[in-house]
Amino acid sequence: MADTYDFDLFTIGAGSGGVRASRVAAAHGAKVAVAEEYRVGGTCVIRGCVPKKMLVYGAHFAEDLVDAQRFGWDVEGKIFDWPRLRDIVQDDVTRLNGLYTQTLDNHGVTIFNERATITGLHELTLASGEVVTAKYILIATGARPHVPEFPGSEHGITSNEVFHLEAIPEKVLIAGGGYIANEFAGIFNEFGSKVCLMNRSDQLLRGYDEALRDRLLQISLTKGIDFRFNALFEKIEQIEGGKLRVHMTNYEPCEVDLVLYATGRVPNVEGLGLETAGVEQGARGEILVDRFSKTNVDHIYAVGDVTDRVQLTPVAIREGQAFADTVFGGTPTTVDYSCVPSAVFSHPPIASVGLTEGEARNTLGSVKVYQSDFRSMKNVVAGRNERSLYKMVVDAATDRVVGIHMIGQDAPEILQGFAVAVRAGLTKADFDATVAIHPTMAEELVLLK
Known part of the structure; x- marks a missing residue:
């Protein structure tokens, strides 16, 4: 197909949606390139649901080893080695990164391990300075954790960094009430941390059925997790011994070893050249698309979390597949968002x-x-x-x-x-x-x- 342009399709971002779209487009006969400045695999594989689920599996052993005695098993010398689990998880992330890269290679997709910016009509400029052209451009740059702004906010970390901790903190404050906050609350609690979850509202897991939300709160309290509702950050101070003193509204300050922000995610749209291309964005920066994932610019499409439709990996994959089938497969395809199953890997x-x-x-x-x-x-x-x-x-x-x-x-x-x-x-x-x-x-x- 590519005669006027260097590529039929240039995908910015090699996460779940971008990889699926690129692979399928190539299978339809398109000449495809992908630019990824970090690692192939995206949030889910590298620093999201996959390594987090591995930690969830590890956390379950805390109770399973205790329960084993009631099933006739005596387990002596139980010791949890966080660095061992952390490193094994990262080794598997590296393995998956290799598999995703191999998938693209096997389909003849050109991979640029650098940032790409839209700099003109059908034109992109790579961080190295190389300029390429493409008939179609797909933006699949995903989203990143939101970090609230207040005095001392730089002392906290996000889910991006949590997988690389040197040690499990004795006391941890988790900010947020969504699935990421509740999942890490369960993980840290089972790993032996004293967990406090603070939320700006009085609800957990907005959007889920009320009966389930109430049950999770009840069970979490029984497990020893502390909750502070209707609380907003005022400031964080670093005090003696590397600890953090967290000041918040409606509660006394608390001292912890770690503050983890799980306060939502924002689309990765900075530095893409959207203004140059004239791509319309929503109030949160999300790229606005139609039901075929096309932006207001005819040759530019977007899939996955960067569109802020449904922020789930399987949905991004479906969107990538539908885009490729529509544009390169000759089969106009849309994604049905009316009955999407979801899970919270809480405890x-x-x-x-x-x-x-x-x-x-x-x-x-x-x-x-x-x-x-x-x-x-x-x-x-x-x-x-x-x-x-x-x-x-x-x-x-x-x-x-x-x-x-x-x-x-x-x-x-x-x-x-x-x-x-x-x-x-x-x-x-x-x-x-x-x-x-x-x-x-x-x-x-x-x-x-």
């Missing part, structure tokens, strides 16, 4: 798909809600009082299941299959007619009365 984890009870009542009017509030067999034997909660929301007029929300062991693993059922529009009667797999936790979803 215990949450999983959700479809409408919450509140959303369903507001949009459908008459709904039926089915719940199962139970203690898993594992927790019964282990002597733990921690209870799981499964919730199903049904459109009363059609019997269609419009939402499933769960908190408990393996909830994300269980929900993936049931998300297909919700997406397919199955009814409560379809669930009732399905034979249970016994004894499992998942069977609760086909036994709800």
